[in-house]
Amino acid sequence: MDILTSKANGILTIEFNRPEKKNAITAAMYQMMADAIRNAEGDAAVRAILIIGKPEVFTAGNDLDDFLKNESAEVGDRPVAQFMRALSSASKPVVAAVAGNAVGIGTTLLMHCDLVYAAENAKFAMPFTQLGLCPEFASSMLFPQMVGYQRAAEKLMLGEAFSAQEAYEMGLVSRVLPIDDLVPFAHGQAAKLVALPASSLRVTKRLMKGAQAAVVDARMMDENKHFGEMLIAKEAKEAFTAFFEKRRPDFTKFA
Numbered sequence: 001m002d003i004l005t006s007k008a009n010g011i012l013t014i015e016f017n018r019p020e021k022k023n024a025i026t027a028a029m030y031q032m033m034a035d036a037i038r039n040a041e042g043d044a045a046v047r048a049i050l051i052i053g054k055p056e057v058f059t060a061g062n063d064l065d066d067f068l069k070n071e072s073a074e075v076g077d078r079p080v081a082q083f084m085r086a087l088s089s090a091s092k093p094v095v096a097a098v099a100g101n102a103v104g105i106g107t108t109l110l111m112h113c114d115l116v117y118a119a120e121n122a123k124f125a126m127p128f129t130q131l132g133l134c135p136e137f138a139s140s141m142l143f144p145q146m147v148g149y150q151r152a153a154e155k156l157m158l159g160e161a162f163s164a165q166e167a168y169e170m171g172l173v174s175r176v177l178p179i180d181d182l183v184p185f186a187h188g189q190a191a192k193l194v195a196l197p198a199s200s201l202r203v204t205k206r207l208m209k210g211a212q213a214a215v216v217d218a219r220m221m222d223e224n225k226h227f228g229e230m231l232i233a234k235e236a237k238e239a240f241t242a243f244f245e246k247r248r249p250d251f252t253k254f255a
């Protein structure tokens, strides 16, 4: 199973489990995560959600082979969109623990989590423009809001990778920890959430997200429209092909 889910002591743990492909996320994996988060909404036995990867990699983002095979611009109700909606509207608290690379949606999903912990080896990147794409998961709005326009532009326009320490300084992660402490600490924080009154946490989260929830939803739809169109354009196909051919993409041949 490329996504492992387990429920224990009030915590639903969702684990990326495709290390041979750096935990790249396929449509089936998005669907499993969307279903798990949605099912948790109606399950009183789940009081917190914990998202983890492997010590060497959180996730390399969307599977580029899936992207390459994609032939329709319509994102609509695809598993990735279902996952985005499920996570961004989750009423229960979500904790994420990131070690190693967190690329693309591996970084943007964190903007929808409540507590985000990173190991010292964590490395974040949103290389959308390098792939001929544009930001997703409302990151074009949430990231500039979080870190300021110019710092966001460096990461979203140049797609430059950044360290755990920089992510902490920008406010994307709550705390940086030694790798061996990462998951036990994140799990401990989730256990604290489990022990708190669920109703208090639910209302607190709703108040913190506030009126922004609808705006986030609208931004995701707008981004997805552009993203879908760019996914089938020649620049993106060149970027995906170059990745698998282990060469630099050549965008100079496109106007």
Ligand SMILES: C/C=C/C(=O)SCCNC(=O)CCNC(=O)[C@H](O)C(C)(C)COP(=O)(O)OP(=O)(O)OC[C@H]1O[C@@H](n2cnc3c(N)ncnc32)[C@H](O)[C@@H]1OP(=O)(O)O
Pocket (backbone or CB within 6 Å): 020, 021, 022, 024, 025, 059, 060, 061, 062, 063, 064, 065, 080, 101, 103, 104, 105, 106, 127, 128, 131, 136, 243, 244
């Ligand atoms: C809506 C969502 C949008 C997005 O998420 S956009 C972002 C898409 N993601 C990316 O562009 C990242 C692509 N991957 C990488 O840049 C690198 O990987 C890493 C930096 C994450 C790790 O580099 P290294 O440690 O050198 O590993 P390796 O040799 O590149 O990869 C090991 C195996 O994993 C496969 N793989 C890695 N990432 C992906 C991916 N995103 N989609 C499909 N396969 C991937 C490779 O091909 C290879 O496989 P083999 O061993 O068979 O040659």
